Amino acid sequence: MQQQPTITVVGLGSGDEDQLTLGVWRRLQEASHRYVRTDKHPMMRLFSGHQLAYESFDSLYERMDSFPDVYDAITEQLIERAQANASIIYAVPGHPMVAERTVQLLRERCPQHGIELHILGGESFLDQAFTRLGFDPIEGFQLLDAAELKPSFIRTELHTVIGQVYDEFTASDVKLALMEMLPDDYPVTIGHALGVPGEEQILTVPLYELDRTPGYGNLSLIWLPRSTDDNLRNRSFERLHEIVGILRSPEGCPWDREQTHQSIRKNFIEETYEAIETLDNDDPDGMREEFGDVILQVMLHSQMEEELGTFSIYDVIQSLNEKLLFRHPHVFGETNAGNSEEALANWEQMKAEEKRRKGVDPDKVSLLDGIPPDLPALMKAYKIQKKAAKVGFDWDDVGPALDKIAEELGELREAIGSKDAEEQASELGDLLFAAVNAARFIKADPEEALSRTNLKFKKRFSYIEEKLRISGRTFDQTDLTEMDRYWEEAKRLP
Numbered sequence: 001m002q003q004q005p006t007i008t009v010v011g012l013g014s015g016d017e018d019q020l021t022l023g024v025w026r027r028l029q030e031a032s033h034r035y036v037r038t039d040k041h042p043m044m045r046l047f048s049g050h051q052l053a054y055e056s057f058d059s060l061y062e063r064m065d066s067f068p069d070v071y072d073a074i075t076e077q078l079i080e081r082a083q084a085n086a087s088i089i090y091a092v093p094g095h096p097m098v099a100e101r102t103v104q105l106l107r108e109r110c111p112q113h114g115i116e117l118h119i120l121g122g123e124s125f126l127d128q129a130f131t132r133l134g135f136d137p138i139e140g141f142q143l144l145d146a147a148e149l150k151p152s153f154i155r156t157e158l159h160t161v162i163g164q165v166y167d168e169f170t171a172s173d174v175k176l177a178l179m180e181m182l183p184d185d186y187p188v189t190i191g192h193a194l195g196v197p198g199e200e201q202i203l204t205v206p207l208y209e210l211d212r213t214p215g216y217g218n219l220s221l222i223w224l225p226r227s228t229d230d231n232l233r234n235r236s237f238e239r240l241h242e243i244v245g246i247l248r249s250p251e252g253c254p255w256d257r258e259q260t261h262q263s264i265r266k267n268f269i270e271e272t273y274e275a276i277e278t279l280d281n282d283d284p285d286g287m288r289e290e291f292g293d294v295i296l297q298v299m300l301h302s303q304m305e306e307e308l309g310t311f312s313i314y315d316v317i318q319s320l321n322e323k324l325l326f327r328h329p330h331v332f333g334e335t336n337a338g339n340s341e342e343a344l345a346n347w348e349q350m351k352a353e354e355k356r357r358k359g360v361d362p363d364k365v366s367l368l369d370g371i372p373p374d375l376p377a378l379m380k381a382y383k384i385q386k387k388a389a390k391v392g393f394d395w396d397d398v399g400p401a402l403d404k405i406a407e408e409l410g411e412l413r414e415a416i417g418s419k420d421a422e423e424q425a426s427e428l429g430d431l432l433f434a435a436v437n438a439a440r441f442i443k444a445d446p447e448e449a450l451s452r453t454n455l456k457f458k459k460r461f462s463y464i465e466e467k468l469r470i471s472g473r474t475f476d477q478t479d480l481t482e483m484d485r486y487w488e489e490a491k492r493l494p
Contacts, residue, residue: 007116009096009119009120010092010122012091013124015043019122019127024122029052031088032085033081034089038056042193043093075102079115093125094126095126096119096121099145127195142160162224174211183207187204189202244296259300259304267297271293271296275294277290298313298316326354378446389440411427463490464490
């Protein structure tokens with residue numbers, strides 16, 4: 001009966017031969033076919049000293065363009081060797097189950113090829129990190145891969161070890177990611193060859209010098225000690241969620257506890273308009289503050305529902321993420337969009353698909369449904385007309401729209417002559433609606449256009465006020481002719 005192919009993976013420890021377990025050493029000595037992921041490891045001196053033959057995969061690192069390609073190739077070659085030789089041993093640095101992608105691939109693929117896989121542990125670089133850097137992982141700890149590090153992964157309240165910092169280029173990528181969350185001069189600790197006599201280096205440098213420090217290699221890591229600094233915690237979304245929860249708790253703020261959706265509904269509207277004002281003023285400092293106020297409103301309303309058990313802010317975020325992914329098939333799927341119009345068409349198509357999945361037949365609902373009733377009237381008119389235009393209820397060009405404005409203006413003049421207040425208001429509404437239609441044809445948002453005109457009027461009127469103040473007069477001491485002259489001067493200003 002043919003023997004089942006076997007791969008035995010062993011860990012070589014993090015560098016010092018005293019870290020190698022007796023069981024692993026015996027397996028290495030007894031093996032007929034030895035493979036190592038890399039011979040760039042201090043333990044290989046032990047192989048040489050005892051004349052243990054082996055084959056390394058270092059040549060793959062030189063030939064291939066990326067680490068994933070290397071790891072995939074190593075896995076395939078190990079499977080081939082096992083099938084050919086029945087039993088092989090594969091040695092990796094540290095512990096086989098810590099930051100060792102080839103072992104994960106073997107775990108996935110060996111069963112498919114009828115290969116039995118055994119894994120024998122060894123001391124990982126984490127053991128030395130805990131000992132040499134002097135921290136207890138029970139306080140809160142995370143291990144991150146330098147190659148896949150993102151700012152969102154950083155939790156300053158946890159001890160963070162970043163492994164596989166092979167060179168200065170990798171250290172530079174780590175630095176840029178950390179700078180998104182930490183001050184440029186934040187102290188970080190670099191560890192080289194921890195626990196290896198004569199090679200170990202531990203040094204703490206400011207973050208901005210992380211990639212300017214020599215010595216990076218296969219046995220390098222970066223450590224961020226856990227921090228209780230509130231300035232760092234206050235940069236996290238989790239801290240915001242915690243604060244809002246405290247404000248609404250029995251031990252929190254009496255005013256916040258008393259609020260309901262309806263009592264702070266107007267605050268939501270006000271904060272939104274204040275944020276829009278900072279956009280109009282191109283005021284980054286104001287944006288930073290006002291955007292925060294808008295987010296606070298979302299957090300408060302979500303917290304109220306969390307207290308009732310209906311949903312939490314994390315459900316809100318999940319729904320938003322899923323919507324963005326679903327409605328952008330040209331980004332996250334296989335659909336293409338060569339321009340913004342095609343992207344918008346994809347968006348509308350996926351919106352209709354969402355309704356179908358919710359049991360809503362798009363063919364049985366009004367095209368004008370879905371427009372918020374509390375929108376400002378000018379904005380609502382714009383949205384109504386856009387929806388109607390999608391099914392062809394529209395003119396071909398701006399000409400008829402301008403004619404409609406003239407028509408509605410004439411009807412307003414007649415209504416004013418009749419002195420019927422209700423009819424006048426109705427005709428004024430028709431005129432405004434017609435003006436919105438013209439705005440649509442020239443691709444101008446009427447709400448934004450009117451906002452710019454409001455700002456322009458305010459600026460010019462302020463000029464009149466300033467001219468009168470300089471001359472020591474008030475509006476009671478001038479006339480329309482003089483004010484109109486100042487108005488014309490203001491129009492010529494940049």
